[in-house]
Amino acid sequence: MNKNNVLDRYYLDCRCMLLELAATLDRYDRAALPPRGVKPVDERLLRLGRAIAILSQASAQPDRTQRILQLLSDPDL
Amino acid sequence: MYYIQPHYHGISRTTQDYARMAQAGVVAVAEPSFWAGFDHQYAGSFIDYFRQISEFEPTRAAQYGIRHFCWIAVNPKESENLSLSREVMTAMPSFFDKPTVLGIGEIGLNKNTRNELVIFQEQLELAIKYRQLVLIHTPHLADKRKGTQLTLELLHNLHADPQRVWIDHVEEHTIKAVLDAGYWAGMTLYPTTKMSPSRAADMLEIYGSERLLVNSSADWGPSSPFTLQECAMEYRSRGHSEQELIDVFHNNPARFLGQSSKFDISPIGLSPEPIANSTSARP
Secondary structure, eight states, X not given: OOHHHHHHHHHHHHHHHHHHHHHHHXXXXXXXXXXXXXXXXXXXXXXXXXXXXXXXXXXXXXXXXXXXXXXXXXXXX | OOEEEXXXXXXXXXXXXXXXXXXXXXXXXXXXXXXXXXXXXXXXXXXXXXXXXXXXXXXXXXXXXXXXXXXXXXXXXXXXXXXXXXXXXXXXXXXXXXXXXEEEEEEEOSSOOHHHHHHHHHHHHHHHHTTOEEEEEOOOGGGHHHHHHHHHHHHHHTTOOGGGEEEOSOOTTTHHXXXXXXXXXXXXXXXXXXXXHHHHHHHXXXXXXTTEEEEOOBOSSSOOTTHHHHHHHHHHHTTOOHHHHHIIIIIHHHHHHTTSTTOOOOOOOOOSSOOOOHHHHOO
């Protein structure tokens, strides 16, 4: 596949996933606060934000997937 | 749980769909005229298509206890051909008296071209003249925002009764304008690429259920009639009551389509009192 073929085949899927991600973050913003005693800022949300930043970063290697999976991994080996 | 599937293209689906929809609580479907995947060449092809969805398809659905209604129209994608569209339109009024034809649809825009707008307006005028309900398709993807705006302007200029017009395929960037103008808005669910059940549930929570319809538009492309049930499950999982579900997935279609006297399925209200079971009812 050449680069155009990739977009031809996967653009609509990416558009859909992007909208799902946006809708989920909107849903989070609209949702009520958690019960007292629970931290309002969830670490998972911060990780998603860092992962989204990786998506838009240019890279010498096509390694966004690997970098995001490492970001979302337990840091303790 | 009972469902009315207000936008369903039965002619491109297998009979197994009807069996499974019946098992899943669907009591009625409404089938708009649409593009069959290729352009018809003759007015007679459209006429036969209208006969198929108004005469034959109801018998197929009835085998599974599902009521089948339909809409007739020159769909937006084929309305580029002005002479053919007008030839078909001269035959459309003869279908308005058929017992399952609810109105004119889906009409509207596909690529927002000048010819599409001309035939859209002429079909709207036909609907107003014959007092038919109207179902409007809005373009998908990049053309949707402009197409919706053009649609609202045309409806306003023709003084169409908003209560009798359903504008379909709304998304987050078009729903508010449609509802604010007083029209019914439809959200069309697809397994991939377009509106998802969870996004539809979001919009029900944001805008409320009044004048909102949910449909699956199952057709010959990648689609499924059961995205409707997926959306109901999503809505229920967020804590909404059974009555709220029935209002969205059964009663709202009954309210809109029931403006045609041919659509005789009434909204359902759940009894607030528990019904005694057979054991406790015995003396």
